[in-house]
Each structure stands twice: as C-alpha cells, then as structure tokens.
Amino acid sequence: MSVTTRFAPSPTGHLHIGGARTAIFSWLLARHFKGKFRFRIEDTDLQRSKQEYTDSILASMQWLGLTWEGETTYQTKRMDVYSKYVDQLLASGHAYWCSCTAEEVDAMRERAKGLGLKPRYDGHCRELGLGPGEGRCVRLKCPLQGKVVFDDMVKGRISIDVAELDDMVIRRSDGTPTYNMAVVVDDHDMGITHVIRGDDHVSNTPRQILIYQALGFEVPTFGHVPMILGPDGAKLSKRHGARAVIEYQKDGLLPQALVNYLVRLGWSHGDQEIFSLEELVELFDGTHLNPSAARFDSRKLEWLNGHYMKKLPVEELARLTRPFAEDCGYGALSDERLQTLCTLFRDRARTLVELAASFAPMLKTADELEFDPACVEKQLNAEGRAHLEKLLPCFEQVVDFSPEPINEALKAYVEGQGLKFKQVAPPLRAAIVGYMGGSHLPDLMAFLGKEDSLARIRKAIALG
RNA sequence: GUCCCCAUCGUCUAGCCGGCCCAGGACAGCGGCCUUUCACGCCGUCAACGGCGGUUCAAAUCCGCCUGGGGACGCCA
Numbered sequence A: 001m002s003v004t005t006r007f008a009p010s011p012t013g014h015l016h017i018g019g020a021r022t023a024i025f026s027w028l029l030a031r032h033f034k035g036k037f038r039f040r041i042e043d044t045d046l047q048r049s050k051q052e053y054t055d056s057i058l059a060s061m062q063w064l065g066l067t068w069e070g071e072t073t074y075q076t077k078r079m080d081v082y083s084k085y086v087d088q089l090l091a092s093g094h095a096y097w098c099s100c101t102a103e104e105v106d107a108m109r110e111r112a113k114g115l116g117l118k119p120r121y122d123g124h125c126r127e128l129g130l131g132p133g134e135g136r137c138v139r140l141k142c143p144l145q146g147k148v149v150f151d152d153m154v155k156g157r158i159s160i161d162v163a164e165l166d167d168m169v170i171r172r173s174d175g176t177p178t179y180n181m182a183v184v185v186d187d188h189d190m191g192i193t194h195v196i197r198g199d200d201h202v203s204n205t206p207r208q209i210l211i212y213q214a215l216g217f218e219v220p221t222f223g224h225v226p227m228i229l230g231p232d233g234a235k236l237s238k239r240h241g242a243r244a245v246i247e248y249q250k251d252g253l254l255p256q257a258l259v260n261y262l263v264r265l266g267w268s269h270g271d272q273e274i275f276s277l278e279e280l281v282e283l284f285d286g287t288h289l290n291p292s293a294a295r296f297d298s299r300k301l302e303w304l305n306g307h308y309m310k311k312l313p314v315e316e317l318a319r320l321t322r323p324f325a326e327d328c329g330y331g332a333l334s335d336e337r338l339q340t341l342c343t344l345f346r347d348r349a350r351t352l353v354e355l356a357a358s359f360a361p362m363l364k365t366a367d368e369l370e371f372d373p374a375c376v377e378k379q380l381n382a383e384g385r386a387h388l389e390k391l392l393p394c395f396e397q398v399v400d401f402s403p404e405p406i407n408e409a410l411k412a413y414v415e416g417q418g419l420k421f422k423q424v425a426p427p428l429r430a431a432i433v434g435y436m437g438g439s440h441l442p443d444l445m446a447f448l449g450k451e452d453s454l455a456r457i458r459k460a461i462a463l464g
Numbered sequence B: 001g002u003c004c005c006c007a008u009c010g011u012c013u014a015g016c017c018g019g020c021c022c023a024g025g026a027c028a029g030c031g032g033c034c035u036u037u038c039a040c041g042c043c044g045u046c047a048a049c050g051g052c053g054g055u056u057c058a059a060a061u062c063c064g065c066c067u068g069g070g071g072a073c074g075c076c077a
Helices: A017-032 A051-064 A075-091 A102-114 A179-189 A204-215 A245-250 A255-264 A277-283 A298-311 A314-327 A335-348 A352-358 A373-379 A382-396 A403-416 A421-433 A441-448 A450-462
Strands: A004-007 A036-041 A095-098 A137-140 A147-152 A156-161 A169-171 A194-198 A221-225
Touching (some): A017 A245, A017 A255, A051 A255, A075 A095, A075 A137, A075 A204, A137 A204, A147 A221, A179 A204, A298 A335, A314 A335, A373 A421, A382 A403, A382 A450, A403 A421, A403 A441, A421 A450, A441 A450
Parallel strands (some): A004 A036
Antiparallel strands (some): A137 A169
C-alpha cells in the first residue's frame, strides 16, 4: 500500500504545537510506510494570510526536521483548477447556482434554530435551475437521505445523517472556492491517501466526503487527532503562554525533545517514554492513537529536554547553546571554553536558556562577582573565612592549576587539619561561585584559573 | 438549541477481542540514598478505572442511561 500524507496549514499565524503535532504524525506515517509527505499552504483567506507566517511555518518545519516531497502547493495559485471542478459539478447536476443573500440565509438559520433544529440552508434555490449571475454562489446538491459513514484512524467509525448537512457553498459569489471544496480538490490532485488533521475538522469530513463522491474521487482515510488543551483543561490560547513552536525554540528547547513530547501526547507504545526519531519512524503506524484530548504539561517537556541535553555530544550542545550564551552578553567565548562550561553545567539545566544562564558566575571577574547574602551569612562567617585564609597558601602552591592537583591541595588541607569536607567545601564554594550551587569545585576553579580563583577567595575573606 | 466526539492517578498514558489488574509505567509531589554544594542518578512512597443500571461465574474492559468535558453548526480555514 502506498501512503501519501500532507500537512496543510493556513498562514494566519505561527506554527502552533497542535499543528506541529499533526504535522509530525503525518510525517511519521508517511516515513513509516515509505510513502510521501507533502506540504501545502492554504492561503485563500487573503485578509489574514501573511507571507511572514508562511516563512515562520517553514522555519519551524525545518527546525523540527520535517521534510517533504515535491513542491510546496499554494492554493492561491490553483484558483482555475478549483473553478474547473466546480463547473464539472454544475455540469453533472451535483451543484447549483444560488441567489440567496447572506441575510436571507441568516434568516433561515434563525428560523430553524427557533424550531429547535440545526441551523441550515433550506435549499431555496436547489430546484430553481438558476444560471450564473451577479452575487450568486454555487452550492453542492447534497443527498436528501442516508448516512455518511467513515472509519476514522483514531476515532473509529463515525456516522452522520445527511439530514444534518445542508447544501454547502462550494464557490463564493466572488468566484473563489470555499475551504471544503479546495481541500478536496487539492488532496485528490496531490494523491493524498491519509488525511491526518485536528479534531475540529471531524464535522467537515462528511461534507468533504460528499464532495469526493460527487466528483467521483476516491475517498482517503481520515485520522482526527484530538486537540491539545492548556494545563487547566481549557482550549489552548495565548493566555497559556508559549504555544507556538518558535517560542519553545526561543525558550531553549531541543527539537527532538519537543517532537518526542508531542508524539507521546496522544500516542503511545506501551510504557516507552523516550523515542529517537528513527524509533518513531519504525514504530508509528497510525495505531495506538488516543481519541481523547490531552493537556499540555510543560514540566514533562522540560524533563525530556533535560534528558536530551544530557545525551547530546558536547560539541553539539555547545553549538546549540552559543546563541543563548550570546544573548546573556558574555562576550567572546572560545569553543573550548564553551564546551567546558557545557559539560560542567549540563546536568543541572533543563533548557538551553537555563544552561547559558548558569554560566554567569564563571564568566565574571572576581570584582564583578556578587555573593548571595544568605550564603554569605551562612558560609562566609568567621569560621568559614578562617578556613579560606588557611586554604589560600595551599592553593598558591599549586603549580598546575587543573582539577586533580587542586583537589589534592584541598584534600591535603582537610585531612591535615582532621576536618571533613563538609566544613571546608561550602565556604570555598561560596567564595568561588557566590552561591550554593554550580558544579564540582576543583573543575570550577580550574576553569577560572589560579589568579581568578585566588582573587575570589581573597574577596570572600575581605568580607569580614 | 441540534449533531458529532471524548471520559483510568494532579498530568501524559498502559490495559480496553472480559479473568494474569485489590490496575502498570512516566512527569510532578513527598521521603530516602549518594554527596567536596546544587543538581544528575538510584531507591521508595502518595495517587485513578466519573455515576447508576444491565449482560456475565467474572467488567477498567461489553451494552444502556446520566453526568461532566470538548468540537462543530460560515459565501473562515
């Protein structure tokens, strides 16, 4: 079986995580079955569509690693094609011209509502045999009775009575096709076999199936994935903070973490939580998709991100962290030093932003270093400073100021005085980093160098 | 209002062609271990089948109703 899927966003905003997830599912299905994944821009809404958003969506797709086959299709370039198919429907008697105005149709809907019925067009022009004319649109002549039934990949069998549907407009009075018409024509022309899209499209599907049938096209398989809800269970919106893919990118998330998280939100493979892209391609066959809506949990996303940050080769991690470090205003940083910092701090950061921020105390001079007041009070008291004073000459004697010798010097002092590391290390840490955090002390001191390390210790001593 | 869809720990989920489930994993929380800090890691712990009926020897698993949630009802996409 050959499989062709597609992702068809409308450029009225950035790529949203909901859209990203359907794109990923579509991409995975195509890759799994060694089929094709296509891309289409649904830009028929001239008012809201912007080139800026098309560019942004493209950039996000690339960032996520979603590649597609063939040219990108733009609906605005296919107006004549849609027109041809509408004419075909008109000619075959599957569609008719309608002269009802928007006001008249609104009135019909109100009337139906009043009767407790579904608001719908009542078929006023259906048998009038009208021809083209100013202000006239074309409507599909829907069957009067029967059911539209389809087997959804995620929801199972869905059945709707055609009585629920009305004769929908397929060509507006300005000559442009409506969404449902354009989608059907495009999906058919692009050879789409599996349509994966958001839950909010289920009610469009029976309408589209009617168009497929009227046109004599083969109906593809549909898969409607549930929406992603905000942490509070409400529909995801601007109020919930970051929700566009680029925002997560700016927050220092890794694409593989986002992909892993999004895929796992609504799809599962037993108890497995971590999946490489290769594994996903191998495992994702369109089954085991959860039919119910899921809430977005940024904590789990960050946990995954931390996981991937630990696994990345340092060179790669450093390369990805560089722009974030630059945003912190650290100034020039050699690859080597950046990589050292990354290995030193990667285990305690969950995002690239956090990682870059954690470098701060290491990239200041002793003069610029600020001590955390609470830490000063607790660790840099008389006793702590006394240790530092005695430690100073020990470190001064270290010729090769690298982790091992530094550690030896520290050890010699601790053991020579019959102390415990617990008594000495905390004040030293306070002096070196300014707060009770950071990485392995000797590593940090080696990174700072002898001069800076000693200057920090002297500065701490001077606090008294 | 009408139609469609959904319903397992706080969250994501496994299980759902009935018994192996007094429900498993993960995140978060809590407790502990490790420890030259903080993390990481490891160990442990808390915690759920929305309600009511039915079918059955047996139901989280099948059926019905109810409740709750979501979506749709455009000459938007």
